[in-house]
Amino acid sequence: xxxxxxxxxxxxxxxxxxxxxxxxxxxxxxxxxxxxxxxxxxxxxxxxxxxxxxxxxxxxxxxxxxxxxxxxxxxxxxxxxxxxxxxxxxxxxxxxxxxxxxxxxxxxxxxxxxxxxxxxxxxxxxxxxxxxxxxxxxxxxxxxxxxxxxxxxxxxxxxxxxxxxxxxxxxxxxxxxxxxxxxxxxxxxxxxxxxxxxxxxxxxxxxxxxxxxxxxxxxxxxxxxxxxxxxxxxxxxxxxxxxxxxxxxxxxxxxxxxxxxxxxxxxxxxxxxxxxxxxxxxxxxxxxxxxxxxxxxxxxxxxxxxxxxxxxxxxxxxxxxxxxx
Numbered sequence: 001x002x003x004x005x006x007x008x009x010x011x012x013x014x015x016x017x018x019x020x021x022x023x024x025x026x027x028x029x030x031x032x033x034x035x036x037x038x039x040x041x042x043x044x045x046x047x048x049x050x051x052x053x054x055x056x057x058x059x060x061x062x063x064x065x066x067x068x069x070x071x072x073x074x075x076x077x078x079x080x081x082x083x084x085x086x087x088x089x090x091x092x093x094x095x096x097x098x099x100x101x102x103x104x105x106x107x108x109x110x111x112x113x114x115x116x117x118x119x120x121x122x123x124x125x126x127x128x129x130x131x132x133x134x135x136x137x138x139x140x141x142x143x144x145x146x147x148x149x150x151x152x153x154x155x156x157x158x159x160x161x162x163x164x165x166x167x168x169x170x171x172x173x174x175x176x177x178x179x180x181x182x183x184x185x186x187x188x189x190x191x192x193x194x195x196x197x198x199x200x201x202x203x204x205x206x207x208x209x210x211x212x213x214x215x216x217x218x219x220x221x222x223x224x225x226x227x228x229x230x231x232x233x234x235x236x237x238x239x240x241x242x243x244x245x246x247x248x249x250x251x252x253x254x255x256x257x258x259x260x261x262x263x264x265x266x267x268x269x270x271x272x273x274x275x276x277x278x279x280x281x282x283x284x285x286x287x288x289x290x291x292x293x294x295x296x297x298x299x300x301x302x303x304x305x306x307x308x309x310x311x312x313x314x315x316x317x318x319x320x321x322x323x324x325x
Contacts, residue, residue, distance in 0.1 A: 017159030049102025065093025
C-alpha cells in the first residue's frame with residue numbers, strides 16, 4: 001500500500017478521441033517515468049468496460065480493483081492498490097475481475113471520484129476510455145489540464161477535436177441544469193444541430209441571459225488541455241498545431257498546450273505483444289526519451305500555461321531527431 005503523503009495529488013486524466021492512438025501504452029510508461037524520477041505515482045485503469053492497462057505495466061489481470069470497490073460498499077479504494085516492481089509506482093486495476101461496469105450510476109461515479117482524488121500519491125494518472133462517454137468526460141474534468149493523445153493524422157485529430165467539443169458541451173450543460181430556458185435551448189440544439197460551434201453557442205446563451213453568456217466564456221477559458229502527438233514520423237508534423245489552434249479558437253474558444261511528440265517505434269508493438277512495460281526494457285530509444293521529456297515537463301510546468309508551446313516542442317523535437325539520425 002502506498003504511504004500517506006502531505007498535500008493534494010496532481011490528477012492527470014489521459015484521453016483520446018478514438019482508440020488505437022496509444023493512450024494506454026502512453027499512460028503506463030508516463031507513470032513509470034514519473035515514478036523513476038522519484039515521484040510517488042498511481043496508474044489508474046479508469047477505462048471501465050475495456051480495462052487493459054495491466055498489460056502495458058507487465059501485470060497479470062487477477063487483482064480486484066475499481067469494479068470490486070463499487071460492488072462492495074464496505075471496501076476502500078486504497079485497499080485495491082497493487083504494488084509494482086517499479087519503485088514509487090502503484091497500480092489501481094479497473095473492472096477486469098468485475099464485468100459489466102461500463103455504465104456505472106451517477107452515485108457510483110461520485111463515490112469513485114471522491115476516493116480517487118484522495119489516493120496517497122503525488123501524481124495520479126487516469127487511463128480513460130476512448131471516445132466521449134459521459135464517464136470519460138466527467139473523469140477528464142478532474143483536471144483543468146487533462147492530457148489528450150492523438151496521432152498526427154487528420155482522422156485522429158478530428159476525433160480529438162470532437163472529444164474536446166463534447167467535453168465543453170458536457171461542462172456547459174451541467175452548469176445550466178437549473179436554468180430552464182437555457183437547458184431547453186441546449187437540448188433542442190443537440191437534437192437538431194450536429195455541427196455545434198461553441199462560440200455561436202456562447203452568443204445564443206448570452207442572448208437569453210447576458211451573465212450566463214459570460215459564464216460560458218469563462219468556463220471555456222478555465223480548461224486548457226495538454227496535447228501529445230504519438231506515433232510521429234518527423235518533427236515537421238508538429239506544424240499541424242497551427243491548424244489545430246485555429247480550429248480550437250474559432251470553433252471551441254479553447255487553447256491547448258503542446259506537451260510532447262513521441263516517435264513511432266516498432267519496439268512498442270513488440271512490448272505490447274510481450275505484455276511487458278516498455279521503458280525498463282528500452283532505455284536508449286527515442287520513444288523512452290520522448291516520454292521522459294513529457295514527464296519532466298509535467299513536473300516543471302503542469303500548473304502553468306506554456307508560451308509558444310508548439311514552437312518550443314518543435315525546436316526540441318527537431319534537435320532530438322537530428323542528434324538521433
